[in-house]
Amino acid sequence: MLSAIDGSGGEHVIDSLADIAPDFAQYLLEFPFGDIYARPGLDLRSREIATIAALTAIGHAQPQLKVHIAAGLNVGLTREEIVETIMQMAVYAGFPAALNGLFAAREVFAREGMRTDVAATQSAPDHAVD
Secondary structure, eight states: OHHHHHTTHHHHHHHHHTTTOHHHHHHHHIIIIIIITTSTTSOHHHHHHHHHHHHHHHSSOHHHHHHHHHHHHHTTOOHHHHHHHHHHHHHHHOHHHHHHHHHHHHHHHHHTTOOOSGGGTOOOOOOOOO
């Protein structure tokens, strides 16, 4: 499950915590990816949208947000879906949190060799309130 979402990222987490808290690395991977992500009811795309939204709303989890933006791309989310998910959080978590999320997304998109300009996902809002 984890390799489908994050490639070799799980191994990196285990390695980075091996000298200080190897048990924590196991908990960090086993609970979310062994228990929660494996549950029925939501596909991986939906789980990553929810995770990107939550990490954006937290506002101070940029390293984890970047991991899950890349994971979202790995499970088939589009650039536009990711950007729109982050922008939606401005309403509920505030503009600073959404800005931090957009900057994280731009960094991940650039690292993945994707376009980072607005033309890559531009959809014109109609600003109508029904």
